[in-house]
Amino acid sequence: MLGNLNIRVIADYFPALWQGFLNTLMLSGLGFAGAMILGIIACALTIQPLRWLRAPAIAYVDCIRATPLLAQLYFLYFGLPRLGILLPEIVIGIIALALNSGAYVAEIIRSGILAIPRGQFEASMSSGFTYLQRMRFIILPQAIRPTISPLIGQAIVLVKDSSLLSLISVVELARVGQQIALDRFMPVEGLAATAAGFLIIYYLLKALAGFWSRFDRVPGRS
Amino acid sequence: MIRFQGLNKWFGSALHVLKDINLDVAKGEVVVVCGPSGSGKSTLIRCVNGLEPFQEGKLVVDGTDLSAKNAALRELRMEVGFVFQQFNLYPHKTALENVTLAPIHVRGLSKAEATERGKALLAKVGLADRMNNYPSQLSGGQQQRVAIARSLCMQPKIMLFDEPTSALDPEMINEVLDVMVSLAKEGMTMMVVTHEMGFARKVAHRVVFMDQGAIVESGEPASFFGNPTHDRTRDFLSKVLHH
Numbered sequence: 001m002l003g004n005l006n007i008r009v010i011a012d013y014f015p016a017l018w019q020g021f022l023n024t025l026m027l028s029g030l031g032f033a034g035a036m037i038l039g040i041i042a043c044a045l046t047i048q049p050l051r052w053l054r055a056p057a058i059a060y061v062d063c064i065r066a067t068p069l070l071a072q073l074y075f076l077y078f079g080l081p082r083l084g085i086l087l088p089e090i091v092i093g094i095i096a097l098a099l100n101s102g103a104y105v106a107e108i109i110r111s112g113i114l115a116i117p118r119g120q121f122e123a124s125m126s127s128g129f130t131y132l133q134r135m136r137f138i139i140l141p142q143a144i145r146p147t148i149s150p151l152i153g154q155a156i157v158l159v160k161d162s163s164l165l166s167l168i169s170v171v172e173l174a175r176v177g178q179q180i181a182l183d184r185f186m187p188v189e190g191l192a193a194t195a196a197g198f199l200i201i202y203y204l205l206k207a208l209a210g211f212w213s214r215f216d217r218v219p220g221r222s
Numbered sequence: 223m224i225r226f227q228g229l230n231k232w233f234g235s236a237l238h239v240l241k242d243i244n245l246d247v248a249k250g251e252v253v254v255v256c257g258p259s260g261s262g263k264s265t266l267i268r269c270v271n272g273l274e275p276f277q278e279g280k281l282v283v284d285g286t287d288l289s290a291k292n293a294a295l296r297e298l299r300m301e302v303g304f305v306f307q308q309f310n311l312y313p314h315k316t317a318l319e320n321v322t323l324a325p326i327h328v329r330g331l332s333k334a335e336a337t338e339r340g341k342a343l344l345a346k347v348g349l350a351d352r353m354n355n356y357p358s359q360l361s362g363g364q365q366q367r368v369a370i371a372r373s374l375c376m377q378p379k380i381m382l383f384d385e386p387t388s389a390l391d392p393e394m395i396n397e398v399l400d401v402m403v404s405l406a407k408e409g410m411t412m413m414v415v416t417h418e419m420g421f422a423r424k425v426a427h428r429v430v431f432m433d434q435g436a437i438v439e440s441g442e443p444a445s446f447f448g449n450p451t452h453d454r455t456r457d458f459l460s461k462v463l464h465h
């Protein structure tokens with residue numbers, strides 16, 4: 001079947017595909033940056049002792065994890081205008097991606113912090129560090145390391161999820177693929193081009209994970 | 223310096239872990255706390271720097287009333303060093319960084335001052351040549367000495383030790399005890415949970431025996447070891463002194 005692939009169509013659409021590829025990168029990059037910020041904040045709130053700050057953070061993580069991204073996307077797409085908030089589709093898409101992955105990022109970082117032995121908290125507390133100093137100097141540097149690989153994994157998921165934004169007519173890789181299918185009635189060519197784009201991003205992230213794993217250890221430990 | 227008055231603590235509603243504790247530790251005094259496993263020694267000593275809250279009674283440490291709701295715990299902890307059974311060094315920091323981190327960020331020393339002080343202390347505990355090693359590159363005895371230096375670098379008024387040699391191989395126990403002995407001789411106020419009765423004999427001003435959450439007996443080492451009055455103390459001593 002691949003032998004029958006109409007390469008010319010793909011070549012014709014190359015500029016559009018390239019644009020889609022760049023857009024996917026941009027959407028995913030911004031989405032993941034937002035997810036990291038949201039995730040770190042949500043995680044910080046879920047592990048601190050004040051109940052009234054903790055409850056909303058836990059509710060956020062639960063709601064996101066319990067519902068499909070598609071529902072979240074439509075919820076924002078149709079819900080925000082009702083609240084009088086009119087944003088371009090692409091911004092809504094990025095917000096949806098960030099909100100969605102943010103919950104997973106929060107869980108990943110939380111598991112990293114929970115893996116830190118109690119003694120580290122007790123020792124740093126006994127030395128008189130404030131809560132924020134303990135987090136900054138002692139807990140987070142140890143907690144972040146083992147979370148890098150799962151975070152890259154979450155980034156890979158986010159890149160794939162960004163294809164859903166084609167449903168609210170954001171122009172990205174999947175959308176361009178659909179365009180090829182619709183304009184030229186060549187769905188296989190469209191899908192193959194889309195898939196190739198995603199595969200490239202996947203391998204970039206995988207290489208990053210591999211590169212990181214060489215440093216993924218406590219200094220001094222062989 | 224440290225005064226327990228009728229202190230009671232429960233874990234949950236059922237476990238009465240500290241029972242009517244009354245104990246005074248004067249400035250410069252070295253008090254050794256011993257007793258069977260589960261008798262509440264760790265819990266007792268952890269109350270002193272606020273790692274464990276308690277429900278009843280009063281505990282005043284260096285003028286800070288720990289029973290007060292808004293006790294200035296952080297300020298108190300700057301004056302009270304704590305050495306753990308499991309060392310609890312920061313694994314991502316070198317020995318020197320472990321020692322200087324709190325002086326820089328909690329005491330506000332300059333990096334140069336803290337480094338100078340830290341190097342002197344590491345030299346004092348016999349680790350002048352291991353300052354740039356990470357904890358994982360050090361033996362247990364060395365790690366515990368770094369942990370002691372880490373506490374001392376804050377220039378505390380009180381040092382608390384919770385079984386500092388229990389996690390060590392026998393041949394490393396003395397190197398840690400030696401550091402503690404010299405500290406005691408310099409006049410540091412110390413509370414030490416340990417089963418090292420040799421240490422107690424040598425430097426303790428007082429030995430306290432705990433059983434089932436209560437202080438059963440306390441006295442100067444000579445009388446405590448010479449003629450313990452309680453059966454449970456005698457029983458315990460015969461067990462720890464026989465090996």
Ligand SMILES: Nc1ncnc2c1ncn2[C@@H]1O[C@H](COP(=O)(O)OP(=O)(O)OP(=O)(O)O)[C@@H](O)[C@H]1O
Pocket residue numbers: 233237239257258259260261262263264265266
């Ligand atoms: N966080 C906790 N929650 C509930 N129970 C606890 C907790 N910490 C300790 N205990 C219980 O309190 C009692 C006293 O514990 P503690 O650690 O103070 O004893 P210990 O004298 O230090 O014993 P060891 O010699 O084994 O260290 C034990 O029965 C223990 O199981």
Ligand SMILES: [Mg+2]
Pocket residue numbers: 263264265384385
């Ligand atoms: Mg104990």
